[in-house]
Amino acid sequence: MIIAQRKPLEEIKEMVASYEKVLVLGCGTCVAVCFAGGEKEAKLLASELRMARQMEGKSTQIIEHTIQRQCEWEFIDPIKELVASVDAVVSTACGIGVQGMAERFEDKPIFPGVNTTFLGMPVQPGEFVERCQACGDCILDLTGGICPVARCAKSLMNGPCGGSQNGKCEVNPETPCAWQLIYDRLSKLGQLERLLDVMPAKNWSTSRDGGLRKIIREDLKL
Amino acid sequence: MSETAFEPEITAFVCQYCGDMAADSAGWNRISYPANVKIVRLPCTGKVDVHHILNAFEHGADGVYVVACPEGNCHHINGNLSAKRRVKYAQSLLDEVGVGGNRLEMFHVTAAQGDEFARIAAEMTERIRALGPSPVRRAMGK
Amino acid sequence: MAEKAPVSAALVIGGGVAGQRAALDIAEAGFPVYLVENGPSLGGIVAQLGFMFPTHDCVLCRGGRDHGYGCTRPAISPAFHENSRHPNIQVHTSTEVVSVEGRAGDFTVHLRQRPQYVNPERCINCGKCAEVCPIEIENPFHEGLAKRKLIDKDTGRLIPDSYYLWEKAEYCETCHKCEPVCPTQAVNLSAQPKEWEVQVGAIVLSTGYRLFDPREYEEYGYKRFPNVLTSLEFERLVSNNGPLMGHFVTPATGEKPKSIAWLQCVGSRDHRYPWCSAICCLHATKEAILAKERIGQDVACRIFFMDQRTFNKEYHAYYERSRELYGVEYIRSRISGLRQDPKTKQIYLRWRDEAGKFHEEPYDVVVLSVGVHPPEQSERVARMLGIDLNDYGFCHTEKFTPVATTRAGVFAAGAVSAPREMAEAFTTSTAAANEVIQLLSALGKPQVPAKPQPAMPEGPARVGVFVCRCGGAIEGHMDTADLAMYAATLPQVAYTAAVDFPCLAEGQEEIRRAIAVHKLNRLVVAGCSVRTHLALFERLAEEVGIPRGLVTMANIREQAAWVHPNPADAARKAKELTRVAVVRAVKGRPVKIDTIEPIPEVLVLGGGVAGMTAALELANAGLDVTLVEKTDRLGGIVRRKYHLVEGQDPQQYVQSLVNQVLKHARIKVLFNTRLVSQSGRPGRFRTVLQHVENGRTEEIALEHGATVLAIGGVPYAGGEYMLGQHPQAVSQLELERILAEEPERIKGLRQVVMIQCVGRDEAPHSPCSRICCTGAVGNALKIKELNPACQVYVLYRDVMTYGPREAYYTAAREKGVLFVRYDPAEKPAVSATPQGLVVKVRERTLNEMLELRPDLLALSTVTQPAPDTADVAWRLGLPLSLEGFFQEAHTKMRPTEFVKPGVYVAGLAHYPKFIEDSVAQAKAVSAQILQWLGHGPVQVGGLVAEVNQERCVGCLTCVRICPYHAPYIDYSVPGIGGIMGAAYIDPARCQGCGLCTAECPNKAIQLYGYHDEALMDPAMPVLGRWEVPSPAA
């Protein structure tokens, strides 16, 4: 799931400073689950903005609305008129939704209300942790189901480095060392011998380094 | 409005167990306290939403507080602890907005503590009086 | 007045927590109940307690089901409050039972009610009578530590919630001031006693206990020395609702005490009152912790005790917390004397330590932990009911029928039969309710009251606002006409009026008429406490077609008139509160009521005494039961018991249960079967079981309404003290078998040594197993019986023969059994020599090592959860306690159920207990299930949370956060964006706290009665700024 985090109010306030009427547009899927930009957070942001602008003596025409997903044209299109009625939109969707909106409403300024942070999961209520970097060439079969690309600070293919101490990463003592996790897990699975092979240099061309990625499935095309 | 005549307008969220009953207890014992507090009765302070708190301030509250059961004594097991966490989060948002997190507070009382309920009302009224009208209300011009 | 009642009704005598619990359980099962209380209000001694051990809940509202329904603090429990009382319950206070005639199924009961001189149905709690009353008396609620007027209330929130005259004094004949000041003519000094008869099918006796009056033992100086208090007096003084509002001071000096001592066993465990009162050890610990918390960490707290009877899971941990975290000191000594320093009023205690050394030191306060004694008039009541009392004056019950008295149709609940802590009082109460339900079911069909729910009125809102003048109790503080006029200016308000007494019949009639004339479809009452009166107006509204949810109240009395002396301030606040109530009525919605049809079948896991008892009770009541046993035979651990200290034959008992179960047409027994999984909701569970036979494995799917867990416990099986390694070292159970089957072997023994608490420290977090001391004492007595010359040593930590079992401990000592205490830090040592076993233990009085050479070493090993407990808990999603037993919903208040509804626990799976406790718990489980299963359709819901599934993203937040496990993901329903899987909140489980609504990131959940649109409509703001202008402005 995509994990995002609300941007500081100050930053958002600055973005929309010169606009009269602003729509705060929530997105009801990923960013709702991570409490960054669902209906509730959109309402909180709108309320905050209204108060802040009121105190500055500015227009408080901040309205809020939430759609199911801002990354699907079918969900974006029905709010055409609503968007037309405002001067700018703060989208609390992830970067995909913001771009989806910008692409659909070419003449309307669309601003990001959240920082799209990573792909991860809520490991426990209130704690969201990165799990995948979408490198395009999954090696979890080799690493006991724990991804060193996303979870090792240096994305090592042949860890752990010398900074692994008491199971933690030297970069952040609260972060478990991914390679220690891999070691422990393979040890439990009785597959430690997997770690004896040198893993070759990774093919990054499938990652973002290969440029804009896209997948075409002819069978699904209309 | 002139500063000298300022009378704080406060919204208090109370649970129907300890908070509201403590208010009733204060009444039975005729313990007086400032009349600046609007009491909003909820089934549990676990129902207090950050959205409610911001909404109160947006609509001109000078202060808001939450009166819950003592910790470990929530009728709904731990709704009061959830409320406490949310109050803390809402305080950070109010600081961010510039309204000030100190206009929001969390309290715990038992149903029998009418005196404590009155003391809290007085404490919050005094605190808000000292802080002056909420900047939002000031901007509203009311 | 003679009331003609159906015989399928019950009488509950005694309105303490046990009686209330029993009455509620019977009422919920559909039978009318008369709850009769001799005192002026319900609640008993528990109402006087600040909070309870070991959870430190305030004894208020943690009862559970339906918003405090079933809560014990009578004053708080809406189930007993006049306006929201259970329709099947009639409460009669100041009432005694004069006579009982007839037999089970057909009793005629003669009742007599003393006049209270205030009609509770008309009392509006304005307090004017008390204001004018010139006579002050001691307030019994505060144990005489505060005063009250002759006509007054002892404390807030009574049931009935009314003032009353304590006792008509001569002075009253001439004074009569209270009569004319009463605005509702509720006071009537010429009221007469009332006598009437009721007919009932069954009777529950729950008259509780009284605390020992220590004046009987002059040496304690009680009432002579002001700083000597009883435990209940101390409790009142540190309680928030006590006379000192919880700010304790030393009675003689008015200063904060620096030291407090508790003396245990005052009026217990002595030559005159030989039984153990069972609750005082933990009560004293609780009070010491309270002292540390309320008075200050620096106050020295010492508890002088004989044995630390912390016989339950969590209790021992509580005791240790008290020592280690709070620094409460425990001294194992019975004091030899006390005196008061006439100058400082300090109390000097003289005592001897274990080594025999004498000490004398002063304490600022001494608290006497007074014993639990049979209630006043217990003998009169026993004679009247024709039941036997035991040697101590408690109601006599038998081991295997723990709630049956000696008269058929009369059952004992709570402490009336023995000193009991609260969890056991509740268990026996619900068990007694079970017996009543079983008996009454045979006489007539239960009457489960239907809840009519008017539909949402059509058309725009037409609000009626009724402002209560309260006979001057509000009117005198503000202008109610002005408030009514203000209300008329509010949007959608069609009619307003100031009414004298909306809560009395005349006021109700006025409201009813106005609703009809002005076609009102919303009702707002600006009056007193929402808690006490909303239900009254909801009922009125329902009768005229306005559903619950469109009725709101503003408390302008306790929360405005009585707390804001300036009428302008009070009036403004009252207006704002009224405005809020109007908005909430306008925006309200009818509450949600769903009807479900539960499957009248029960799954019982475990075929021991608890499981078999539950199965038989449920099957006898007409439910189909599947009893699942993991082994190939029924009986459980009791199969290994051969005799009981009380003398009964457990083998015969268990065999008779087995025979009944196997014969019963409604019980299907599955041997060699285990639980695989369970899904569904209460009323409709689907369980998969795995049955193994002749090496073949078979899966069995079962649909049923409720689940009972009775999977038992097992003795600890570690190898300490050579158990299992040396022929002379046997378990206590094995000794029991030898006693029964090889008595001649006992006759040749010269010495037997028993070691208690084996495995306490080895098995992780093992609690005191409570049953082993009594078991050891029983075996010791049996040895002495067979071979009086045999020396028997019992090496123990604390002897846990609580309650009436103390007698067997005394008897054992009289027979020459030697009890030697050992310190857990220096356990006995056992070694094998060619000449046999050698046991070394330090004798603490002489401080010498004893060297024993027993022929037989019997080891009392602790009882642990059955090995599959954790597995079953995981499969059912149930919590475990620290010790690995099932964790019930609440240690004290809900000992047989889980927070997750529809699943119940009985027997050793809950914690180690005696057979009678397991039987009572199994019967209690039966009563709980019979309250909702087997009556056909059940209405559920109320002010519950509901998911708008089109908005649900399936984030699981509600599922994770709900304290009641009410939400789950329904994979057959699309959520936001058409993705399958959206949250559904089971209205049968939802308790309406609203936690999930405040957390849902998509605002997909709303709570009935508290919809966002009612609280945050920008056009009609409820929160924030006051719409009513400030008088100062």
Next chain:
Amino acid sequence: MSGDNGKELVVGSKLERLLKAGHFVVTGELGPPQSADRSVIEKKASYLRDVVDAVNITDNQTAVVRMCSMAVAKMLIDLGIEPIMQMTCRDRNRIAIQSDLLGAYALGVRNLLCLTGDHQSFGNHPQAKNVHDLDSITLIQMVRQMRDAKKFQCGEEIKGQEPRFFIGGAANPFADPFEFRPYRLGKKVKAGVEFIQTQLIFNVPKFREFMKRCGDLGLLDKVYILAGVGPIKSLAAARYMATSVPGMDVPQEYIDRMANAVKSIPQEDKKARREAWEREGIKICAEIIQQVREIPGVAGVHIMSIEWESAVPEIVQQAGLLPRPKLDA
């Protein structure tokens, strides 16, 4: 080409030749300046010349920007000192690294230490984007492939002179999981590493255990291990290393010795205290060298005395390792 005892030389660097001749090798370390000042290098080099056999040039150590290691290596060559050029994966992808290797070889560099590199969050540009296209092991593999198979990483043939380096790597015997460390060293060997310089050693018994396990895996015949040592400068430094540096294991004994060293010196006499600490630190370092020398499989020591290069001659002296052997050109 073969060395003094007949072992075949693949590169012919002084380091390779000394190791293969069975000498107990001493290497040092030179931290380039955070400026473009050449004189710093000349000064530091003067402490190390003739005292150590070869000198490591760190590559933006601890992710702090410093003069480029290739340039400094060239300067050392010009000053008559054999460099061991360090190369990390943090700042360069495989293209940049291979390009640098071609250049370095052309400039006369013959020893290469392949490292993953410290994380940028420890340095002065924590906001930098790291590269980590390769890790130390795949870097070793690549360097070895360029040398022995005359192929670029992509598999394309190197037409003309291939870069030939004596390939080194690092090992931290004290990082976790301890049991895996010898195996990870084995992976480096498998990838083609020829000598190893270890993390600073203070806990000699634990290092001995590590070496024993490496021996059990048969690694000691395949790789030369230079034990990493270094002087402790002060009591505070000892404590800091003991508690705050990941992968550093400083026994209490040495902390006590540092504390005792200044026991009789008054607090105010900062200079005397500093000198006492330095004396004790150098002494401890020399002792450790003597201890690790006794451990089978230790082929030399690598003295890390960053920003205190001046201590190196004294350490080598006290350890009894002077004079350094000379090789016939």
